[in-house]
Amino acid sequence: MSYDPADIETRWRERWRQEGYYEADPDEDGDATFITVPYPYPSGGMHVGHARTYTVPDVYARYRRLQGDNVLFPIAWHVTGTPIIGAVERLKKGEEEQLSVLRDTYNVPEETLQDLETPMGFARYFIEEHYKKGMRQLGLSVDWRREFTTNDERYSKFITWQYRTLKERGLLEKGLHPVKYCTNEDNPVTTHDLLEGEEAEFQEYTLVRFEGEDGAILPMATLRPETVRGVTNAYVDPDGDYVRATVDGERWVVSRQAVQKLELQDHEIGGDSELSGADLVGERVTNPITGDEVLVLPASFVDTDNATGVVMSVPAHSPDDYIALQEAKERADEMAEYGIDPEAVRAIESVPILTVEGYGEVPARDAVEEYDVSSQEDPALEEATQELYNREFHQGRLLEAYGEYAGETVEDVRERFRDDYRERGAFGAMQEFTEDVVCRCGGAVEVAKQETWFLRYNDEDWMAKTKRLVGDLDTIPENTREQYTHTVDWLNEWPCIRNYGLGTRLPWDEDFVIEPLSDSTVYMAYYTIAHRLDEIPPGEMDRAFFDTLFYGTDAAEAPDERALELREEWDHWYPVDYRVSANDLISNHLTFYLYHHAELFDEANWPEGITIMGMGLLEGRKMSSSKGHVVLPGEAIDEYGADTVRFFLLNSAEPWQDYDWRDEAVSSAHGQLRRFYNRATEVIEQGSPGDPGVRAAEPREHDAPDEPDLRPIDEWLLSKLQGVIREATEALEGFETRTASQAAFYAMEEHLRWYRRRADLDREGARWTLRHVLSRRLRLLAPFTPFLANELHERLAGESAEDAGWPAVDESREDPTVEVRESLVESLTDDINDIVDVTGTDPDVVRVYTAADWKRSVFEQVVETGPDVGAVMSEVMSDPDLRERGDEVNDLVQELVEFVREQEDDRLAILEGTEEADVYADAVGFYEREFDADVRVLDETGAEDPGDRAGDAVPFRPAIHIE
RNA sequence: GCGGGGGUGGCCGAGUCCGGACAAAGGCGGCGGACUUAAGAUCCGCUCCAGUAGUGGUUCGAGGGUUCGAAUCCCUUCCCCCGCACCA
Incomplete structure (x- = not known):
């Protein structure tokens, strides 16, 4: 019967389902082991990249079960937020791209499309038709009784408990925060809603409050507030539209566009009057820091749609400004039309504010000259600016005029300086994007400030707790620990609510929804009880209920009996042993998970480990459902x-490494499994009179009565098997699925290949050995290929691999001597092969000469003395017989010293006790089959030496002659 | 910029922590052979250069150093990838 995966797999899936094989309950035997993976987000279908995400924890879960643990591996569905809603809307609008993804990429039948027109209908479809089906097909060992969605009423009760608790502990705070806001739809938007500018970042400009002659504020937008003492003039766009408006009760002059932005950013805007940029030109404005008056000059490079549309000029440090000023001076006479005295323009001098190594007094001039910048349009200008900004930021030291900031680098004091003057009222702030952002509706997207609730991830106590958690966490791979620590240091406040979307409403303000990264931080606790909540009305799942559940009897005045019962479930499974997640989630989701556990649960229930997963490629390219580039x-x-x-x-x-799904490689893996299946079937059908190792969870003793006579080659294979078991076990302990499966499958296959070649398989001992090895190997493979492994193991031994358990290393079968001896046979095979190959002859007779006794004693001397030519020589030369041999001995010592130096001590000890000639003599039969020749093992000193080769023999490197 | 990862033979990819059987596992691809009517599957050998004897030469991004010995340790340098916030 040939390998038919569909047949085998269908049967086992059905069996697992009927038996509820992976349903885990606290009353079962074994250590409680709890493994979780981020619940899938069904805003689309499942592809093979997702498949790996869920298979890695499954392998670990299966491994632990084989080790005898009571393992819980649950799954649920994350539907919170806007992505599903967005997907539904694009479907309803009949958007081509969306329709193509649904129809072509995910094969949604035409008649089903209408079911997807509600958010939960959409989610439900992909949950049932993709994720659940896919997960069952993959054979994930999930306890399906516990599934839920994050839009379920009871789940919301749990999240409500979580957020009320956090609020009560002062970890939530209300405040203003920048959001992306569509000015056309008058609504906040997410990255998914954008047509252009998905990459745009928020950028905070400092507004330096220059004062006009009439007392109105001209807020100059800058990213380099510390240059304020170097301002020589201001620029406006003479053709731009500006307005005088009341901002927070003050009179301001800004560009037309800026008014709307300021309004969105929580400023009170009052009646305005229009004016053109030209009207502003020539005005004198006062620097709020220095009190100096500077001229407003016209400049076409000013963009009225960026920040305030009024900019300050710092020619000493900005190559742009330096060039612009040069050009302004050249055109000074034209300025007269704005009523500016050309002499006043020509009189403007750069004002340096810092010194930076490698540049003179006016760094911008040096930069311009160095890059040979000719005009504002010159592309070299950007390079010059980049270079200078960088140097000034890291190395520039502020001059005396900066008082307490003098002598410091910009990098060190910029923020302090800015905050200082903001408090004193000289500076303001404004948010802007780094590039234009356009909504899918076509409207311009601007930065708006919105009242929102934050999680205070920068709270000192909370950070300290979380860091303590990170310190004790098993981070796999280990080098990710630094990333968690770094994230804890770097996280600020996190806005945890949105205006709309699926999920749980903010308990004290129903207008808002808790966003997806914030409602998925402690839900692992919910898994432990999810399957037992049906009989509890949601209305009764209040604060006290969950407090009792998680904190015990004392946590509520009248503890709910049901909650106390559920508490046992929670107690049993918690903490989470391992969470398996993607590496790009360290900087938010995973660290949130740590934060919330650190706060809400006591130390004994803190997460114990996190394993990180890498990304998937498809044929070398990133997978993309919108491009249909998925499997x-x-x-x-x-x-x-x-x-x-x-x-x-x-x-x-390995799980944390990126992988590439290449059809060719998958197909080849399939071929390997098929071959494995065929060979295993042969072994099974061949049968064996002896016990194949059925109830073999316990290693069998060497002298077990039913064990047939074993030859050294059988013992060799059994010894190799122990090494494979050891390696696979150690690897899986650390989630090294690649190392483990390579050992169990490929390394073992290599050994078997040699064994089949080397051994006479038509013996009872060989059949027994092959069955014994197969049984162990199937159990090692059971976490990876559970269908195949269980099926074959059951046929071989009458019980499935998962029931048989993980094999233990049987130290009594580890035999280094037999391995060393076999390695001699192998290397002699290689040597003969090499000679056959290089001479191109097909030998009829192969003569193998082992080294003479005196050479052997030189070897022993080298081992005893150690690999030191001089020392060995003096020892050896004291022997008259050896001294007689002179140069011959010298050469041999050289060679043996080198040989010995490179050998492990254990191996040397074994070699010393090995009678080489016996090893080869035992293998003569094998050699004769192998080379189809008459093979003779001879002593160097024997007579038969037609090729004059015998003298080349060295201990453990016999001379060879072929003819 | 900050944090993380990485550069190995035609390709993929081990090895690097703890230097030594490393011309470097394994796979893919290629070549030759066995089996077969043939193809496929399977098995064996070869696949950096030279070679009618198991050898010698030159290799592990580049340069330098430590060592009897370096893909592995140290220094310098070049290049590539990933994440960086309200987006799951």
């Missing part, structure tokens, strides 16, 4: 079977 798990499974898909995903790279 669906169902399709891959139909073609190759779930075992192949799993095996490939786990074997091609």
Whole structure:
């Protein structure tokens, strides 16, 4: 019967489902092990990249189960927020791209599309038809009783408890925060809603409050507030539209566009009157820091749609400003039309505010000259600016006039300086994007400030707790620990609510919804009880209920009995042993997870480990559902079977490494599994009179009565098996799925290949050995290819691999001597092969000469003395017989010293006790088959030496002659 | 810029922590052979250069150093990838 994955896999899926095999309850035997993975977000279908995300924890879960643990691996569905709503809206609008993703990429049937026109209908479709189906097909060992969605009423009660608790502990705070806001739809928007500017970042400009002659404020926008003492003049766009308006009760002059932005950013805007930029030109404005008056000059490079449309000029430090001023001076006479005295323009001098190594008094001039910038349009200008800004930021030291800031680098004092003058009222602030942002509706998107609730991730106590948690966390791989620590240091306040979307309403303000990264931080606790909440009315799941559940009897005045019962479930499973998640989530989601656990639960229930996963590529390119560049798990499974898909995903790279799904490679993995299956079937069908190691969770003793006579080559294979078991076990302890499966599958296959070649398989001992090895190997493979492994193990031994358990290393079967001896056989094979190959002859007779006794005693001397030519020589030369041999001995010592130096001590000790000739003599039969020749093992000193080769023999490196 | 990861043979990818059997596992691809009517599957060998004897030469981004010995340790340098906030 040939390998038919669909047949095997269907049967096992059905069996697991019927038996509820992976349903885990506290009353079962074994250590409680709780493994979680981020619940999928069904805003689209599942592709093979997702498949790996869920298979990695599954492998670990299966491994722990084989080790005897009671393992809980649950799953649920994350629907919070706007992505699903956005997807539904794009569908309803009939957007081509969206329709194509649904129809072509995810194969949604035409008649089903209308079911997807509500958010939960959409989610439900992908949950049922993609994720759940896919996960079942993959054979994930999930306890399906516990699934839920984050839009469920009871889940919301749990999140409500979480947020009320955090608020009560002062970890939530209300404040203003910049958001992306569509000026056309008058609504905040998310990155998904954007047509252009998805990459745009928020940038905060400092507004330096220059004062006009009439007392109105001209707020000059700058990213370099510390240059304020170097301002020589201001620029406006003479053709731009400006307005005089009341801002927070003051009179301001800004560009037309700036007014709207300021209004969005929480400023009170009053009646305005229009004027043109030209009207402003020539005005004198006063620097709020220095009190100096400077001229407003016209400049076409000023963009009225960026910040305030009024900019200050610092020619000493800005190459742009330096060039602009040069050009202004050249055109000074034209300025007269604005009523400016040309002499006043020509009189403007750069004012340096800092010194920076490598530049003179006016760094901008040096930069312009160095890059040979000719005009404002010269592309070299940007390079010059970049270079100078960088140097000044890191190395520029402020001059005396800066008082307490003098002598400091810009990098060190910019923020302090800015905040200082902001408090004193000289500076303001304004947010702007780094590039234009356009909504899908076509409207301009601007920065708006919105009242919102924050999680205070920068709270000192909270940070300290979380850092303590990180310190004790098992971070896999270890080098991710630094990333968590860094994130804790770097996280500020996090706005945790949105204006709309699915999920849980903010308990004390129903207008807002708790956003997805904030409602998924402690839900692992909910898994422990999710399957037992049906009989509890949501209305009764209040603060006291959850307090009792998580904090015990004393937490509420009248503890709810039901909550106390559920508490046992929670107590049993918590803490989470491992969470398996993607590496790009360290900087937010995973660190939030740590924060919330650190706060809400006591130390004993803090997360114990996190394993990070890498990204997936498809044929070397990033997967993308919108481009249809994805492989669906169902399709891959139909073609190759779930075992192949799993095996490939786990074997091609360690979980945290990026991997590449290449059809060719998957197909090859499938071939490997098929060959494995065929060979295993042969072993099974061949049968064996002896016990194949059925109830073999306990290692069998060497002298077990039913164990047939074993030859050294059998012992060799069994010894190798122990090494493989050890390696696979250690690897899986650290989530190294690649190392583990490589060992269990490929390394073991290598050993078997040699064994099949080397051993006479037509013996009872060989059949027993092969069955014994197969049983162990199937159990090592069970986490990776559970269908195949369980099926074959059941046929071999009458019980499934998962029931048989993980094999233990049987130290009594580890035999270094037998391994060393076999390695001699192997290297002699290689040597003969090399000679055959290089001479191109097909030998009829192969003569193998082992080294003479005196050479052997030189070897022993080298081992005893150590690899030191001089020392060995003096020892050796004291022996008259050896001294007689002169140069011959010298050469041999050289060679043996080198050999010995490179060997492990253990191996040397074994070699010393090895009678080389016996090893080769035992293998003569093998050599004769191998080379189809008459093979003779001889002593160097024997007579038969037609090729005059015998003298070349060295201990453990016999001379060879072929003819 | 900040934080993290990485550069190995035609390709993918181990090895690097703890230097030594490393011309460097394994896979893919290629070549030759066995089996076969043939193809496929399977098995064996070869696949940096030279070679009718197991050898020698030159390799692990680049340059330098430590060592009897370096892909592995140290220094310098070049290049690539990922994340960086309200987006899940």
